[in-house]
Amino acid sequence: MPVTKTTAALALLAASTMALTSCASSKRDAGATKSGSGASNSNATLNFGAAGAPATLDPYYASDGETFRVSRQIFEGLVGFKPGTAEVAPRLATSWTPSADGKTWTFKLKTGVKFTDGTPFNADAVCKNFKRMDSQNKAGQTASEYWLTNMGAYNGGAGDLYQGCTAKDASTAIIKIARPTSKFPALLGLPAFSMQSPTAMDKYDANGIKAQGQGFVYPAYANSHPTGTGPMMFQSYDKTNKTVTLVRNDNYTGDDKATVKKIVFSIIPDETARKQALSSGQIDGYDLPNPVDWPSLKKDDNLEIRPAFNILYLGLNAKVDPNLKDVRVRQALYYAINRDQLVKSQLPAGASVATQFMPNTVAGYNKSLTPYKYDPAKAKSLLKAAGKSNLKLTFWYPTEVTRPYMPAPDKIFNAIKSDWAAVGVQVTPKPMPWAGGYVTGTQNGNAGAYLMGWTGDYNTPDNFLGSFFSDPKGQMTVGAYPWGAKLHTALSDADSIVDEAKRATAYEDLNKQIMQDLPGLPISSSPPAIVFSKKVTGVTPSPLTDEHLWTAKVSK
Template structure:
């Protein structure tokens, strides 16, 4: 996920699992029966959240603080193995595509119920998909994950989803407009969680309305979210800034180890750290890398996730025409001392990025053109392009830390200093992350800006489509822009895994040699930290931790 929102079944790259010491990984078999590790307790686990959730309906969620509690309450048809980006059964025990990749058949778990007692079956699955697809105008704006990944609503000519058919009680067919590498991994994201059809209808979940520049949702999204997960919703206390979930004692799998899970909203990073050290909370996400050593020294359980993200500089020629020249873009890249930036500004384990997704993603190419730090080469290219006096507005966000960008200001300062060494005049622009930065960059208002992405699942399309099919990079202003977007869609539509990987390798090479619409900077391993009395949680490269396995001593 990038700003606040946004695995192929045939070929999936595994990411190493990291397990918090002291407890074996919990496992569920295909029938959903409990494993043998640990037992339940009456304990309450409190996790410090950086912000308030915007919604408890994951279909409309776009931010990590909404997704985190949603993952504890809801499940999708597919899931990801703990600690990896590999697919594993969720509410479906198996799945098979047709030979053309446009029809997928899912075999469903039996004996599963939503937390309100509604049976989970094929009819419930189809009601969920029809609900997702049939959105009013405001709902289509709010459901950005569906819009970005499906490309349309109401079975339109651009809508990947073309229908759901129940085949008895425990099997469904999903029909697609075209084959896509997104399937079935896409269905493991919170936005595609299965929700109780009874609750969705009773509390009018699709009653979404535009209000000024924002969106208002029904009471379902704030009071009655209903899934099949190991926790269920109890309350959201706005005044005390706490979200409370309780154990779902009727859960079909292994029951949550703690009886209650509380998310306490503490916006300030230093305050979250102090609350953990004081024992007021049991964990928080994205501790500042400068605090890692002191947290470890204090006995805290700090886990560093595998790097499954990318930091990059977006370049938008619609806001600075000089950027249309490939030599200028190459010069800006040669001018950045990425090795030094990674060494001084990013945590241990971070690496210099050479292309648009991490090495663990299929389609990564070792043959891409390299751009080693070379300020003299940068000056020469700027001179050849007639841009020796180039001036550029460079944006960076305030009031935020991201997995790929722990200290945005310091990263900005490093890039600014490097560009100024080769004669580029850098004009500083900073905006709060949630106060104009993400909206401005997403809508193409910035000529150059720091941004990034944590993968949702393990396909190149999850990275490339989010970067280059949209407004923020101004790709369509290039003469090759439409061609690039077509190549991304064409590669995603290849059914054969080997042919698809080869196409993505070729595309990676073209992106770094001929297209170069932006500048990949680094891949960085983010951390999550818990108190010394918490064990059993598996760190996720997708930042998708399951808290039901947490043991509190």
């Protein structure tokens, strides 16, 4: 490819993105350094305690971490991430090259790879996957949040970043996009964009999703037949015993073949119960241990603390609650929360108060913003000026789950509720199971005020701001922003800037505007931990929660 100013700039962009991702990297080398008590057992089963049930087994329709944890063991994308970092690395594609204008990407693919049902992986399979992702019914378009937030639209509609896929030959796929973007090809490493068997998707009606109430009825493929190219294969999901079982893919062609025969995810929503299960040997590890247990777990087990690469926020939807349309009300709610105390009392050591909707390691973070301070007197004054001194809010929070950014949802909810009560805000609690209506309910815009968060998928500002605000009809923009529709365009324009410094400046300006209008309330960033028993080594902690559990070594 001839070297032009544009291609040179794109190359610089790719290099700078890798440099940025290094900021989020774990400081540990690939593979755990702590040793087990004996030789590893290649026929071992790794029992892992999951904090919640997967919402679906089809990652394309998922947005929850528990689905993605399972999916990451079964599926592969065209690209992935270097273990322990947010750095893009080859996976099913061995290399990729952008055109001079950054709109056409040529992917060279691995050869000799097959899906676990025997279907060949090739460029034709890649294009069938993208055609499937871009062609969804109404329910599918609602469920596939990651496609919408990253691609913007479906079926070539206005704002659709994806413009088509061509199989040049069996090992070369060409993907066209509408504009240059800092997130390409990193977004293709997301579990939602994993390559899935076209044969299995056709056979088990993968696109036959239907809406039902606040959730969805998933087709047979998403319930029982997820089929990828990864090191593990799906065996069963026993909803009675609350376990998901994966088995080793002995035909896996990748370098990092599975070192365990099985992975069993035991769904144990209560963190104390997970800790007890680890102590008794029922499970070999679990994610998101309670911060108060870190010292004892570090002493008795292999506990690893990941870098903080997330945001906990309080979403506000003015379409549901018209009281929230007044910026004075939104400001009052923010001033009323003692976030310093919340971070100290409810979050782990190393957590910090958020001043905007991205961690401070991401380019575009605005260091000059004046943060909202805890000021209950000002909160009361603003509510009085808005005529809302007796404000009543229905406040959603999740149950049966622990998230990296939200280790104890009920305690965080109660702390905020108490702060709001002190300034006269009356809260009606609405607890709801994470996988039993909470995720889909908040995504569908049914909650006025709710707790939610985000762990970065890759290190670009668009992955945070774009994920929250790119949809002009999104949860936190409807009715709250006088310029909500314009924000969608502004985010797209900023993401398309190739020059790193100019792009960062554009996002700094956007962060300033967002925090002036307050469509939601960023709360904190937290370093999450993951823990294994002493007999387990070989799993590298990831800032993206992208742990390769199949590389675990379980001592005999």
